[in-house]
Amino acid sequence: MEPGSRLLDDEIRILHLLPSIDVDSEIQCTLTREKAEPRTYVALSYVWGDPTPAQPILLNGTTAYVTPNLSAALRQFRQSRRVLRLWVDALCINQNDHVEKSAVVRRMGEIYKNSKQVWMWLGVADCDSDLAMRWIEDIGSMADSEEWASALDLLFNDLSFIRPWIALHALFRRQYWKRLWVVQEMLGSRNPTVICGSLRADWLKFAIVLRRLMASPARRGASYGMLHDSGLLKYLIIRQADLLYKWRIYGKLSIPFLEGLIMCRNLDATDSRDHIYGILSLVDHGDFEPDYTKSCFDLYRDVVKHLVKKDKSLDILTACSLRNLEPLQHMKNLASQHDYRTRHPILSRDLKHLERRCASGLSVQTKYDINEAPRKTKLVALRKIELAGRESDDSLPSWAPNWNHKATEGSYLLLNKSHKCHYRAAGNTTPIVNFCLKDELTMQVYGIRVDTIQSISHSNLNSTWDGVRKGPSEEWELWCKHNDNSQMYGDSRDRKEAFVQTMVAGRNHNGERATYDLQAAWTAVKWGPERMLATGAPSPIQLQMSDLDQRYDELTWTSFCITNKSYIGRIPRYSEVGDLIVIFLGSKVPTVLRKYPDRDMYYHVGECYIHGIMEGELMGPVEEGKVVPEEFILL
16 A cells, blocks of 8 residues: 555554664655545644744655654654654655545544554744743642642742742743634543653643632732733633543543634634534534535635534524624715715725726726626625725625634624523524525524614723723713614613623623623722722622623623614624624524615624523514514625
8 A cells, every 4th residue: 555645534644753773863764645544643743833944854765854842743753763653743644645645534533542542732832931841740649638739829829839820831832722623632531641841740630720810819929920911721721621621531522613613713724614624523513514624704604504503502603793803994884975984985985997907807808887797706706895994804795704714702693602691682482594596605594673872982991091991981971972762671770781781792701791880880980990909808799890891891892882773782893884783593692784775785794692581581472473584695
């Protein structure tokens, strides 16, 4: 069997790392095709890293080139007298054969699971990494002891602890932890071992230490902040540690497909398609299979179709909006004449330019009307114009999430701790969705028209003054100036309660229904939670206000709004006055839409919270058949 020919379904390639007593000698390997026998090889988990300068190795007698990080790993692992059998994706998969790559990725979880061990290569020793690795081993040995909390408190107050803490911080800022494939390789693996330079530590010990650090009362200290503020520990490492615990306790988990996508959205992938394919072995994906012959556009669109059909849910739409980790470029309502902030011309004006370009591209004698253009070409052109000035795959329809856009879990209304979420805006209705087979860009959805946005406050973008948060008070002032004769939310106390709930979109920092003490919350609205928390030991009320403050921080990507009918809510920051609020059948949250001028089509702006309609209050007439749902075509 030739190593270079396409693998059969039951085969894998194995890299044989040949021994050498000379640590500086050339790396020599052989590559063989074999039947996939369990426990006969070590699987390597690593980040490709910077490809330059490429490092030469001898592979089956011929010079081949690998990345510097892989070269360093092979040199570190090479034995003096024994051949080491490895599975390394860069060399054991034909990266130029999309058919083989798709087949191997389909089996990737099995390959790591069947290895005798997985080595998690963080890279060469640097920035006191040896100190961090030894500290993990030492502290991990007592992580399950009763003395853990008191010992950790002593460590936090010991000045000699600062250096290992800084070293640990540097260790978790390495590129390895941002790599998407790490999740699959680690969670589906047997006996994962973390290796940095020449030192090793059991990953389960890593997980125990990290979980205990997060749970410790001492974690609010300055030293903890150095690690926490990197963002990696909170959004990746702890999440992986939790999953590893569950994996070990309950066996193979069946993580919902959408939850897996959200959990890993903040991670990096060299190939944009791997944001989907890199998690398939960990999630309940039905019959969705990797196919590297498929474009990223087709893949991202097909994921939406698959999830809507499989889950009978529109939850995937709430992942479409750009969030707080993306540049929130302002986009004017398409019904207006010009975006004076970005200086981008309106759609109707650009259509005339597009018409001229299309005409000149066909024939200088041909008169060309954009409305007569082939449907798919025309719709792609519309999307590209509408998205001018924003970092995006500008051909994607607005109903298809671009998984290249990073977003932390806390930046979602619905998908942040969705298992605790009480939203059910569409009541007991089920979604009615159709995808246009002709152009593959439009999505037909049915729902009810709720209202139109009348006023918007962006005050929480610039949220502090003299160290005190001012966003809530400015939002309240905007509402007070609004001439509300409808008494939508009742008397003064009820209005205050409605406003506090809207501040946090009806949920606390843990994702549960918000139940704050109204008097304390109102003091926080007027004066800022910081003043309530400034002195003294935290009381239960102060802890509530701390939670309120954290939750408000999570919603900095949203803006406060008032609608024509006097509803208040939180909407995506780049929403515009005149945008439409709708509830799609089967949706848990309302949606902000923007109508294309002179067309019965809508741009999907994003999910929103509108107080008083989040638990199906408006859906009774629909469920009783008294109101006929309206058709919305999304582009």
